[in-house]
Amino acid sequence: MDHTTHTRLSPAELTESNLVxxxxxxxxxxxxxxxxxxxxxxxxxQAVVDVGGFLGIGSKPVLVGLGELNMMRDHTGSVHGMTSWTKDQLKNFPEHRH
Structure with missing residues (x-):
């Protein structure tokens, strides 16, 4: 996916309704x-990111600082994020428990 044409979200847009x-x-x-x-x-x-699993089943919730995620919106208006971590690295984070 070419993210160069996507618009980075402003700090005011980093809300639960936009990011969940x-x-x-x-x-x-x-x-x-x-x-x-x-x-x-x-x-x-911080964001709780569910890593791995399928449709939320078997996934591992990990805590990630929002500053570590490059949140953006594509040309269709869909919000997504980029990180420098791999799935395996995130799976090694401590599990987030409520």
């Missing part, structure tokens, strides 16, 4: 996960 369900792509442009919800506690907002 967004696909996250890794450095190799492989789908690595999906944002399930946001955490606003602490100084840095």
């Amino acid at each position: 369900g967004a696909t996250i792509y890794g450095a190799d442009d492989e789908k690595v996960g999906t944002i399930s919800h946001l955490h606003h506690s602490g100084a840095v907002p």
